[in-house]
Amino acid sequence: MTDITRRELMAGLVAVPAALAIPQDTIQRATEHAHAVHESEAQAAAQGTPAPQPAAYVPQNFTPDEWRLVRLLVNYVIPRDARSGSATDARVPEFMDFIMGEFRNSQTWMKNGLTWMNAECRRRYAKGFVSCSEEERRAVLDAIAYPKKARAEDKPGVDFFNNFRNLTASGFWTSRIGVADLGYTGNRPVMNWEGTPANVQRWLGI
Amino acid sequence: MAAYELTKAGARVVLLEAGGHWDNTSAQYSAMLKMPYDSPRRGSSTPERPFGEWDACIGGWQIPGEPYTKAEGTKFDWWRARMLGGRTNHWGRISLRFGPDDFRRKSLDGLGDDWPITYNDLKPWYDEVDKLIGIFGSIEGLPNEPDGLFHDAPAPRYYERLVKQTCDRMNITCIPARLSIITKPLNGRAPCHYCGQCNRGCMTNSNFSSTNVLITPALRTGRLRLITNAMAREVTTGEDGRATGVSYIDKNTGEDRHVRAKIVVLAASSCESSRILLNSKSSRHPQGLANSSGVVGKYLTDTTGTDVAGFIPRLVNVPRHNADGVGGNHIMMPWWLDNRTLDFPRGYHIEVWGGLGMPSYGFMGGIQAYPEGGGYGPDLKQQYRKYWGATVGFSGRGEMVANDKTFCELDPTVTDRWGIPVLKFHFEWRDSEYNQVKHMQETFRNLIAEMGGEVWSPMPTREQGYGIANGGAIIHELGTARMGASERDSALNNNCQAWDCDNVFLADGGPFVSQADKNPTWTILALSMRTSAYIIEQRKAGRL
Numbered sequence: 001m002t003d004i005t006r007r008e009l010m011a012g013l014v015a016v017p018a019a020l021a022i023p024q025d026t027i028q029r030a031t032e033h034a035h036a037v038h039e040s041e042a043q044a045a046a047q048g049t050p051a052p053q054p055a056a057y058v059p060q061n062f063t064p065d066e067w068r069l070v071r072l073l074v075n076y077v078i079p080r081d082a083r084s085g086s087a088t089d090a091r092v093p094e095f096m097d098f099i100m101g102e103f104r105n106s107q108t109w110m111k112n113g114l115t116w117m118n119a120e121c122r123r124r125y126a127k128g129f130v131s132c133s134e135e136e137r138r139a140v141l142d143a144i145a146y147p148k149k150a151r152a153e154d155k156p157g158v159d160f161f162n163n164f165r166n167l168t169a170s171g172f173w174t175s176r177i178g179v180a181d182l183g184y185t186g187n188r189p190v191m192n193w194e195g196t197p198a199n200v201q202r203w204l205g206i
Numbered sequence: 207m208a209a210y211e212l213t214k215a216g217a218r219v220v221l222l223e224a225g226g227h228w229d230n231t232s233a234q235y236s237a238m239l240k241m242p243y244d245s246p247r248r249g250s251s252t253p254e255r256p257f258g259e260w261d262a263c264i265g266g267w268q269i270p271g272e273p274y275t276k277a278e279g280t281k282f283d284w285w286r287a288r289m290l291g292g293r294t295n296h297w298g299r300i301s302l303r304f305g306p307d308d309f310r311r312k313s314l315d316g317l318g319d320d321w322p323i324t325y326n327d328l329k330p331w332y333d334e335v336d337k338l339i340g341i342f343g344s345i346e347g348l349p350n351e352p353d354g355l356f357h358d359a360p361a362p363r364y365y366e367r368l369v370k371q372t373c374d375r376m377n378i379t380c381i382p383a384r385l386s387i388i389t390k391p392l393n394g395r396a397p398c399h400y401c402g403q404c405n406r407g408c409m410t411n412s413n414f415s416s417t418n419v420l421i422t423p424a425l426r427t428g429r430l431r432l433i434t435n436a437m438a439r440e441v442t443t444g445e446d447g448r449a450t451g452v453s454y455i456d457k458n459t460g461e462d463r464h465v466r467a468k469i470v471v472l473a474a475s476s477c478e479s480s481r482i483l484l485n486s487k488s489s490r491h492p493q494g495l496a497n498s499s500g501v502v503g504k505y506l507t508d509t510t511g512t513d514v515a516g517f518i519p520r521l522v523n524v525p526r527h528n529a530d531g532v533g534g535n536h537i538m539m540p541w542w543l544d545n546r547t548l549d550f551p552r553g554y555h556i557e558v559w560g561g562l563g564m565p566s567y568g569f570m571g572g573i574q575a576y577p578e579g580g581g582y583g584p585d586l587k588q589q590y591r592k593y594w595g596a597t598v599g600f601s602g603r604g605e606m607v608a609n610d611k612t613f614c615e616l617d618p619t620v621t622d623r624w625g626i627p628v629l630k631f632h633f634e635w636r637d638s639e640y641n642q643v644k645h646m647q648e649t650f651r652n653l654i655a656e657m658g659g660e661v662w663s664p665m666p667t668r669e670q671g672y673g674i675a676n677g678g679a680i681i682h683e684l685g686t687a688r689m690g691a692s693e694r695d696s697a698l699n700n701n702c703q704a705w706d707c708d709n710v711f712l713a714d715g716g717p718f719v720s721q722a723d724k725n726p727t728w729t730i731l732a733l734s735m736r737t738s739a740y741i742i743e744q745r746k747a748g749r750l
Contacts, residue, residue: 077582098246146580165582166571169590173565174242174249182594186530187239187564189399193389195361195536197527204520206367 059093061100061107066114068130070096073117076141077168084181087172095171106163113160120157207731208471208713210420211738213429217745220465221421222436222454224474225264225288228295230407230418236262237406242566250567258566262407262415263296264289271623275630282631283678284477290434291417293475293681294727298534299404299413300557301341301386302724303332303732305350311720315551317607317638321719322691322700325352331732331739339414339731340392343384351540357389359536360400363529365521365560365598366537372656378556378649379542386414386728387532395419402563404533413533433465439626440486441470441710447490449710455624469709469741469750473734476715477506477614480686481629483697484616496697496704496712502687503615505608506633507721509682510554511675512643515599516654516661517576521560524595529562541723550641553723554604556649562595570594575662600653602646605723607638608685612677633677644672682726687716701740702733709750711737 059067074087074096087093100107117140118128125136132140144150144157145165172178196204209219230236237260242248249258256266265287274284287293306325311318329352336355343356359382362370373380387398396410404413411418424430435457442450442464451466472479483502486495496502541553574580576593611634616627647665654661666673690696693705702717704710713734715726722729744750 078587079583081584081587095246095248099250102247102250141582145582147574148579162572162574162580165573165580165586166568169571169573170248170567170569173569173590174567176243179241179243179565182565182591183526184562184565185526186528186562187241187401187403188528189239189401190528190530191399193360193398193400193531195531196364196367196529197525200364200525200527201367203525204364204367206371 057094059097061097065128065130066111067093069114069117069128072130073164074168074171076137077165078172085177087168090172090175090177092168092171092175095175096167099167099171109160109163113157113164116156116160120154207416207420207734208473208711208738208741209430210424211735212471212741213424213427215738215742216429217742218429218431219424220431220433220467221424222438222452222465223290223292223432223434224437224457225290225292226434228262228264228290228407228417229422230262230291230295230415231409231411233409235407236409238403238409239401240406242564248567257296257405260403260406261296262405263287263293265296272628273620273622274628275617275620277630277632280631280633281676282633283676284629284631284683285678285681286475286478290421290432291415294415295407295417296405296681297727298557298725299385299387300534300538300725301384301414301728302540302555303352303354304328304722304724304729305352307350308720308722308724311552315545317551318720319688319690319695322689322696327700328729328732328736331736332728334735335728335731338393339386339419340388340395341384341386341728342382342389344382346381348379348381348540354384356384357392357397359383360389360398360531362536363531363561364524364527365518365595366535366558368518368520368657369558369598369653370537372653373539376652376656377542378539378653380537380539383535383538385532385534387534388412398532400531402530402533436463437624437626438474438482439624440482441472441495443486443488443490443495443707445490447488447707449495449707455626460624469711469745471711471713471737471741472716473713476683476686476718477629477631479712479714479716480614481616481627483687485627491706495707495710496687498706499693499695499697501695502697503629504610504613505685505688505719506612506614506631506683507606507608507685507718508633508677509680509721509723509725510604510606510635510639510643510646511602511680512646512666512673513599513601514647514650514654514661514663514673515559515597516657516659517593518596518598518654518657518659520658521596521598523592524562526562529595530564535559548641548645549637550645551607551638552605552642552721554602554642554646555723556646557601557603558598559601560595560598572662598654598657598659600646600650602643602650603680603723603725604639604642604646605721607636608720609634609636614686631678635671635674635677639674640668640672643674644668647672682715682721684715684718684721684726687712688719689717690719702737703740711741713737 071093074092078087080086121129121132143154144161147158150158209221213219247259252259254264255261267283309321309324312320342359344359345353370380390397398412436454439453444450449470453464480502483496484494535558539556614629614631617630620628687697689698698717702712
């Protein structure tokens with residue numbers, strides 16, 4: 001498969017062999033629209049998108065206590081490993097803060113769930129989740145992270161964690177870090193679509 | 207299509223659009239090639255874009271200030287687009303011709319009605335639409351799935367190869383899809399570059415939406431006047447009962463306006479056009495325009511639909527590659543059985559989904575359904591990696607038979623924000639639909655089992671309607687101003703011309719006599735082109 005990335009298109013790094021017989025206007029148009037997209041992004045950036053300053057970020061839809069808990073929880077869901085960074089590296093809490101502002105109904109399950117987490121920790125250990133030890137935190141997470149095994153009385157925690165895990169995944173896997181980790185290589189102009197590559201056909205056996 | 211054909215033939219045309227401007231070739235409008243991290247929303251929906259922030263289509267199931275009502279017990283969702291190009295900005299581009307049998311169902315099984323035209327009447331127009339707009343597919347020679355003038359179809363993706371093999375084993379016909387996406391240059395448009403994001407609006411015009419494939423060339427003739435944000439109220443008529451133009455509200459100012467016309471073509475979508483007709487009451491047309499027979503609003507149908515998805519262990523850890531392809535399935539299963547041996551009268555086709563698509567908001571939601579049953583931490587992170595691309599889903603799209611409990615009418619008390627009476631919907635599925643959808647569910651479950659997979663959800667019960675989607679949800683409403691052989695039981699003659707007002711025509715899904723298990727767009731386009739040719743011919747002969 002011959003494919004050309006936006007960056008290569010824009011930088012003019014791609015020499016297309018004539019043997020591929022790609023219609024010239026395809027390349028020209030692909031180049032033009034890639035430029036157009038690039039320009040609009042550059043304009044947006046120039047119009048005052050703030051420089052990233054993670055330490056200075058002030059959440060709009062979480063209290064300081066909630067924010068500490070969220071920042072801790074997302075990394076229990078998706079931690080750093082050998083292949084890629086953590087949920088906080090991918091700015092998942094900031095993403096959640098944005099989503100809570102856009103979909104305000106979601107604040108109900110989020111805030112009730114965070115409250116449940118702390119209440120459960122206080123019931124068990126007489127302190128909030130943030131103050132618990134690693135072992136204590138894991139005991140609470142183990143109780144709610146596997147819906148089929150969970151006890152009926154933990155259902156509010158299970159429902160919350162299903163939602164929280166989904167939202168963490170949405171934020172992480174759509175970030176630059178997440179997309180690179182997955183190895184997603186689409187959403188770019190491909191001059192000749194050749195279907196399933198030979199190595200994948202061999203792997204599949206079809 | 208009518209604006210394109212008529213301006214090309216030399217007519218001066220005014221196009222009223224209820225929404226705003228749109229140009230999918232401009233980066234100002236189209237989000238083609240944007241990555242999820244280019245937006246803090248990560249592709250999630252907005253109030254004006256329920257299918258996601260980058261979806262081309264502005265509209266929705268509910269539009270502020272433009273309500274519709276439902277009879278008690280009716281479940282019905284009405285999608286409306288509010289933008290230049292309308293619903294052609296919102297579709298899967300599955301472009302199927304109706305087959306010879308689809309025009310004469312009553313003759314074959316006694317249900318519904320025959321069309322006043324045959325496949326052979328429409329075939330030349332389907333051919334012209336293929337040539338003008340472009341479509342990929344393959345020559346198959348199937349009896350009720352007529353072949354077109356196809357560009358080459360793209361090769362199947364990895365999971366589609368597995369589905370194809372599975373269908374072959376189960377004797378289910380499985381062929382390359384037929385989508386209005388071009389795979390070689392056509393009429394100055396570049397071929398598809400396989401970014402997989404057709405729904406965002408194609409900046410190279412490599413797929414079909416009327417905005418840039420029809421309206422832009424029509425504008426280039428210099429004979430098309432485009433008025434956006436114009437909400438049509440009614441077709442006005444003179445003392446002789448003939449149409450004199452259209453009154454509309456300028457949504458920018460709220461003012462009432464009128465445009466005079468010698469000929470009026472309604473193409474506002476089936477139910478919206480019928481609403482305009484019903485609101486066009488006068489002493490000569492006391493029941494509304496084109497409604498002497500009382501059929502406007504009746505014979506409403508939508509496509510039946512249900513979905514089943516499953517986890518396919520064989521696809522776990524699929525080697526990474528670009529599996530995007532075009533913005534739709536590369537294969538499809540046309541109706542392959544004989545209804546005479548089944549407990550439902552009409553067929554359905556199957557669409558397939560899965561793959562390694564662009565991560566977006568909602569990515570792999572419900573990970574707890576996979577074998578590990580949830581979790582957190584490094585193991586969970588690994589689950590997302592290995593299960594990405596290991597889900598395959600099937601959607602059935604079937605033919606509904608029109609019934610007398612399913613129709614729309616003017617609500618006697620409710621109006622929209624401009625005081626225009628709104629539609630009230632009545633909708634009822636019958637056993638002909640429930641049994642068909644049950645068959646879809648069973649077939650999809652068998653397909654997933656044959657692939658060695660596990661279905662995510664239990665088989666829905668009869669009480670759950672076997673998982674049938676609400677009326678309107680598939681966005682194929684048709685038939686509310688049907689054509690026919692007699693003015694006693696139809697609104698339009700076989701040229702989509704109103705029986706009781708010869709200078710009013712319809713060019714959307716309203717004229718359809720039956721659904722077929724095929725997406726209606728290609729037939730709407732062919733009918734519209736045929737109607738346009740009739741208008742041109744009649745004008746030239748001085749009869750209109």
